[in-house]
Amino acid sequence: MARKKTKNPETTRTPIFARGPFIGSVAKQAMPENEMLPRSAYELIHDELMLDGHSRFNLATFVSTWMEPEAKQLIMETLDKNMIDKDEYPQTAEIERRCVDMLANLWHAPCFKEHATGCSTIGSSEGCMLGGMAMKWKWRVRAKAKGLSTTKPNMVMGSNVQVCWEKFCLYWDVEPRYVPCEKNRFILDPEAAAQLCDENTIGVVAIMGSTFDGRYEPVEKLSRCLDRLQKTKGWNIPIHVDGASGGLVAPFLQPHLKWDFKLSRVKSINVSGHKYGFVYPGVGWVVWREEEDLPKDLIFNVDYLGGQMATFALSFSRPGAQICAQYYNFLRLGQEGYRKILQSLRNTALYLSKEISKMGPFKLVSDGSDIPVFAWTLTKKMNFSLYDLSDKLREHGWLVPAYRMPANREDLIVQRIVIRNGFSFDMAELLLNDIRSALKYFASQPGLKQKQTGSHFKH
Template identity: 55%
Template sequence: MSLHKHHPQHEEKITDSAFDGGVGSIPRHRLPRHTQDADAALRFVQDELMLDGNARQNLATFVTTWMEPQAATLIQASLEKNIIDKDEYPRSAEIERRCVNILANLWNASTPAGGEDAIGCSTTGSSEAAMLAGMALKWRWRARREEAGANASKPNLVMGANVQVCWEKFARYWDVEARLVPLDGATHLTADQAAAACDENTIAVVAVLGSTFDGSYEPVAEIAAALDALQASTGLDIPLHVDAASGGFIAPFLDQELLWDFRLDRVKSINASGHKYGLVYPGVGWVVWRSSDDLPRELIFSVDYLGGSMPTFALNFSRPASQVIAQYYTLVRYGFDGYQRIQQRARDIATTIAQGVEKLGPFTLLSRGEELPVLAFKLTTPDGWDVYDLSHELRSFGWIVPAYPMPKGMADVDVLRVVVRNGFTFDLAEMFLADLAKSVARLSGQQQARVAFHH
């Protein structure tokens, strides 16, 4: 379904005989009548893509924008493989299984057979992984309610207003009330807020290990303890899911003493994004459950028409094996020490940028890159321009820095956010800070000029 209605008779056309042998023109919004020369078609598309932003200067996205050429070679060599065809591509299926086990062990799951039988799967991204985890939570809650002879028609999911939009999608698509707790004195959900929002219809609490708004970790262990206390006082046994889209590939390497994963009995499932700090090009995500008891069997389908009886649990069916293979490459290539070094460097660069932003003067930092390598900052005192003007000004230097309001409870606060990823360097950080200073000076100068003109 297209959101825009196109009228062929009004379409713009590209008139360049180099593209079509001089026969005519190439329409933008309908299929060309004639076959094009391959090199000409390539150039036509490349010319369109020249107007995209430079991915290395994109400080808005959490998604990986650089991989080693060896990884690109593996991706290119496996683009035609469909990860769902486990019988036809058994080694790709085995690689997916290994990745799940590696992550389960990294997140301290207690798995049988020496950590080789973890319960989990790859997905197209962290959003699909969150959907699958949410489905399992809803099904388990409904089964408990029905077994107790209780009403199972009004499920709810407790989370902070700062959650990624995929959780609101899950709630709407699967008919679950989204209990979005407004921010109150913190930039994320607190333990007391989480426990207070729960009732007998709560399928789970979602704790976010690395908010997309400011990069901060929610206090997972404190939330788990509050839910333990809630169960002791009321009998309500509320599961905890950790959305570790970004933090799942940061905390195990840089914050090893932090309790957030399966070391907490309350945590039943974890999702993460391989194409964020997992260091893989989009798109691949992961979801892991504590045990087989936490993934209802009725959600798993057996597919017989691919050459063998294969279990599958995913929203998407066919998708490339290439990104799963690339994930395995990064895990094998870097190992624990390599991931630790890469993530520490990203954090060091983020904290360096935060120090530079602070020295500029007009900004107040909401986060400093000390958890996720992400910093968010606001204007301390408006000076005739705002963060949206600054975001636009930075575009003139090629930098893509998003400006947006914080979630409900802090919606009157507008911030800029900088995300540091693998491939971003200290040299680029210096360039960014220099261009930020020029942008601030230019905006302040324009404002002063306007004031002087009016006087």
């Protein structure tokens, strides 16, 4: 609806809430006929956005909600740069390449000549799509070379995968083969995954930091199962590691765990820079083990400093600011800084999960010792559901999602907390107090009607 015309003209002298836009209704669908003062437009939108939840209290999101002032300054300075204009912004392009090289080194990629093979993305979803595409292309070449049909590719993964993998299979015409959850196993079972593979399997996805409960999937064991399959059946099936969260946690908290390019079967890894890379939303990364793992015919060349630069991405224009912010974090924090932050986040997660498990009605599904994310469920039927608890905590500003586990364990409702940079020990204490007072409230309401479905929380 267009904004009503008002006789009250806008002037900078008019007190702001007495100006035209504030005493009539505001355009919602059609662009307004007339202009308004910049301050009026700002105030209108700013005030409406106050109705959103507070991002720092959003314990559902994995995405960074706090950055240092210097990083914010850098973001403001680079907001106008389109990262795809590599010829015009060669240093932004150079910084992107440095970030890719740093990640490849962190993930133990074999020595590369000049630069590692990889690129920035808008987030992990795009990274996953690119990793999946490369696997599909490579499989097609393998199948053609053997004279096999190339019409029925499939991909194997746990039913706990993030929705981006379902999208990948749908958009790229790949049959998804899911290993279901079983009893209290909510992550991939490597033996079951190997059993689902055949000569048309383009790859297996392993997640470092399941979205549902934060647990790592056993990549090394999966690799061994696929080695065995290669020996017995001759199928050489690659692994893509979806390290959306764990890709920047495991190198610092679990340095001895084998999950990355140390395993030769791992051909590509994605990570969200905006999760435990500690950058505001809008950046992810995907890196291939070696140049040969990214099929050449997927690469486009763009002019770069009079030369050519390879690009491989789904979108074209994208902000350069987030790439600069990622480089800022890599330089500013170094490995020591990442380790310190992650150790403190893990300590907070472990403390919170332990205290929650001691409250009585809750049982942990995970405790936050892999990535600093944990989930719990109810020990027995209570007079409240976890959806009720979620609603009750919302009254205090906390956003703590409750949801059903994936296929085969949809009967189980859990609640999850993601501990991120900026969530202090002190905030953890405040949250615990609010959970305790919610329990007291439920105890005082014996006739409470339980909620059986929750907000539309999606993974």
